[in-house]
Amino acid sequence: MRINRVLPKPLSRFVRWVYRCLCQRIERPDVYNSRRPERVGVVYTAPSDMRIEDRLFLYALVRGIKPQRALETGVLRGGSSLIIANAMEDNGTGRLVGIDPGALVQVPSRLFFGRFELLAEPSPQAIPRAVELLGGPLDFALIDDIHIYSQVYAELKAVLPFMAAEGYILLHDAFNYGVHAAIEAFLAEADTVRDCGILSVSPQLQHDPWAAYGWMRLLRMLPPAGYVLRKVHEFYLAAQMPVPPSDPDIWDHDAWYCRSVKACPRCRRTAQ
Ligand SMILES: C[S@@+](CC[C@H](N)C(=O)[O-])C[C@H]1O[C@@H](n2cnc3c(N)ncnc32)[C@H](O)[C@@H]1O
Incomplete structure (x- = not known):
């Protein structure tokens, strides 16, 4: 039955408007409901010391690049792992292995959707084992464990041979002098890697008089020639x-x- 046949015109227009508003409200994503996409609300609830800007960037990056195989060094309470796993769940694809010998993950495992596995061993030694668990080269690596020059430099060197041809490496706390120096030293040697710069500018200055934290810096493997057009063709x-x-x-x-x-x-x- 058509409502404009049984109701006066202005009233039927009003009923349609209310109906449209209700539909829009019902279809709107409930971002805090882990059973329904889009789950971006996880950035506000995840137990991480990262700033909200950094968390949003991490979530958006994973949503955007849709990694199949991802590695994370430094899990702690599972905050950044949770953000990555939820973005992967929204993508409908991807698995993450986190390396951390001292992680204290208290997040219920169902909230990782079977997409996250913890390797309770130190990085960089455990990187080959993590790659083995993932079953192939890394599309994405997040480095966020010990923020000192020697560790970050060793991890970048260790992760490089396992990166996929179009892979991305994200470093948290790139504001830190040691992390910055390690990235620069690594970039000076690695001619297959391109610097994408600082993509989340949110320093955390108050923790320590000598070392500051925050900032997300992104590196990516130098894409092979013709790669963008090949991707366009693939999608068509x-x-x-x-x-x-x-x-x-x-x-x-x-x-x-x-x-x-x-x-x-x-x-x-x-x-x-
Ligand atoms: C900054 S926290 C990680 C925070 C986490 N990425 C987040 O945002 O929720 C650093 C973590 O690095 C871990 N860690 C220390 N040494 C490590 C190593 N050699 N390899 C991997 N993780 C390590 C610590 O146990 C700690 O949990």
Whole structure:
């Protein structure tokens, strides 16, 4: 039965509006409900010393790059592991191994969705074992255990041979002088790694007079030539759609611009 046949027009419009609002409310994600996506609320509840900016960045990065195999050094109470595992669950893919000989994880295991495993051994020695557990090269590594030059430098060197060709390495507490110096020394030697810079600028200055914490710095493996276009093709093929040619003819094509402002050469030709 159509409501505008039984109700006066203004009333039927009002009923439709209420219905639309209710639908929007029901469909809106409940970000604190671990049984439903999107679970971004985990960044506010996870037991981590990371600042909210850093947690949001970590969650968004994992949502964005969708790692299949991830490693974390320094688990402590499982806060950053929880954020990564929940982002993976939202992605519908990914497994994480955390290395920490002194972790005190009290988070109920169901909240990791079977995506997280703890290796209670020290890094960097345990990195090969973690990679073995994951069954392949690392798409993502988070380094956040001991914030001293020698440890961070040794970990970067140890993790490098296990990184996937398009992998990312994220370092927490890159504001720290020792961490910074280790990253710089590593970058000076590793010509297969590119610096993506500091992507969360939120220093924690009060802990210690000599050492400050906070900041997220991202490194990534130098992508092979032609990698972006190969990715574009992969996605079209996976969607079983024809791959558009990437010739200069369509470099000036934009659906809105061609329709509303100026048609590109390809659009002009097809309109004739
Ligand atoms: C800063 S906390 C990790 C915080 C965690 N990433 C978070 O945000 O929830 C540092 C952790 O590093 C661990 N740790 C110390 N030495 C380590 C080592 N050699 N390898 C791995 N973890 C280590 C400590 O046990 C501690 O739990």
